[in-house]
Amino acid sequence: MLNQPEAAFARRFRSRSALSALLAAVSLAAAGLLVQQQLGGPIVVGGDVQHPDPASVSAPGPLAAASLTADDARAAGDPGPGPGVTGPQTCGDLLARARVCSPSIGVDAALEPVGTDGTGAMIVPTHADRAALGWYEKSAPIGAAQGNAVLAGHVDHPTEAPALGTLHTAQPGQRLWVSDGSGAVHSYTVVAVREPTPRTALPQDVFELTGEPELSLITCSGYYVRPDGSPTWSYTNNLVVDLALDPETAPVP
Numbered sequence: 001m002l003n004q005p006e007a008a009f010a011r012r013f014r015s016r017s018a019l020s021a022l023l024a025a026v027s028l029a030a031a032g033l034l035v036q037q038q039l040g041g042p043i044v045v046g047g048d049v050q051h052p053d054p055a056s057v058s059a060p061g062p063l064a065a066a067s068l069t070a071d072d073a074r075a076a077g078d079p080g081p082g083p084g085v086t087g088p089q090t091c092g093d094l095l096a097r098a099r100v101c102s103p104s105i106g107v108d109a110a111l112e113p114v115g116t117d118g119t120g121a122m123i124v125p126t127h128a129d130r131a132a133l134g135w136y137e138k139s140a141p142i143g144a145a146q147g148n149a150v151l152a153g154h155v156d157h158p159t160e161a162p163a164l165g166t167l168h169t170a171q172p173g174q175r176l177w178v179s180d181g182s183g184a185v186h187s188y189t190v191v192a193v194r195e196p197t198p199r200t201a202l203p204q205d206v207f208e209l210t211g212e213p214e215l216s217l218i219t220c221s222g223y224y225v226r227p228d229g230s231p232t233w234s235y236t237n238n239l240v241v242d243l244a245l246d247p248e249t250a251p252v253p
Contacts, residue, residue, distance in 0.1 A: 059155045059221045059235055060168040067192040068172040070212070070244035074189050078104050082169030091177050091252050098181035100133050100151065103253055104174040105190070105241075106166035107217075109133045109153060111142075111178065124152050131163035133217075140209055142178050143186040143245065147209040152218040155239075164219035170241045177252055178215070187250040188215050188243035195221055197237040206240065213245035 063082060081104050088108040091101035098111040114123040114134035125132035133153040140147030153163030174190045191214075196203060206216050222237030 058223055059219075059237075059239075061195045061221045061237065062168050062170070062193045062239060064171065065193055065195065066172050067194075070189065070191050073172040073191045073244070074246070076173040078173050078175050078189075079171060080104055080174075081106060082166070082171060085166045085169055089253075094177055094179040094185050094252055095183060096181070097179070099179050100176065101178075102174065102176040105170050105176060107133075107164065107176065108161075109163040111135055111151070111180070113137050114152075122152065124154060125163075126154065126157060128158055131158060131161050133163050139207060140213070142180060142215070143184060144213055146211060146213055148206060148211070149215040150206060150218065151215065155219040155221070155235075164217060164239075167217055167219050167239055167241055168221065170217075175246075175250055176215075176217075176243055177250075185249055185252065187246045187252075189246055190241055191244050192240075192242040194240050194242070195237050196240060197222065203240075215243045215245065217241045217243070 068076065085104070085106035087106065088101060088103055091099075091103065091108075093099075094101060100107055100109050100111050102108075109131040110125070110133070112125045112132055112134055114125065115137050116122050122134070122136055124134050131153070133151045135142065136150040136152065139150035142149050155164055155167070156162050170190050170193050172190050172192070176188045176190070177185060178188065179185045194203075205211075206218070217240070219239050220235035220237070221239040222235050224233055224235055226233045
């Protein structure tokens with residue numbers, strides 16, 4: 001049973017899901033990011049942007065695969081940004097809109113509810129002028145008391161500021177804040193960084209609807225290849241960063 005804030009979040013996002021899915025699908029460049037749903041078999045999460053010079057493209061894997069318990073990660077504290085991460089410096093306007101923000105990980109993106117398209121592919125928001133993350137509406141709601149929320153975004157689009165272009169620098173203890181745009185803000189702490197490979201072998205726990213309240217950020221990693229017989233190019237691996245919901249929301253930077 002969802003509490004009142006969780007139910008409001010889910011209702012608000014689901015009421016917008018059809019329009020958001022349509023707009024995202026119109027701008028989606030291609031297929032990619034394979035993951036596996038808890039029930040119903042594999043689905044496609046989002047799309048790999050097709051590059052004009054694909055032979056020169058790759059996406060970094062994690063600087064260091066790591067895992068801590070939620071208590072140990074919180075006790076360690078936020079280590080700050082990793083190498084190459086330059087912002088955002090503040091998340092002060094979180095209440096203004098649905099948004100995902102982490103100065104340490106380098107994430108500052110709009111949050112959009114997404115479902116699947118006519119082929120069963122999960123839609124990842126694709127905008128030429130801004131970064132966005134998709135919250136998979138069949139995963140746990142943001143801030144839910146149990147289950148895992150799934151957020152997916154591009155590693156390389158838009159070119160100037162991809163939503164998860166610096167996710168590979170994530171490390172345990174770093175914090176992430178998520179707002180639904182209607183006054184609810186939750187903080188999460190990174191507990192694990194992993195690179196499931198191949199992409200079709202994403203762990204089942206990503207789509208758990210029971211258990212500890214958590215969140216997974218998912219993007220691409222690895223080589224950019226064109227499988228035999230495929231008209232499109234795609235990445236070989238997924239990069240997954242798992243976070244635990246904080247019992248009390250940490251002060252917003």
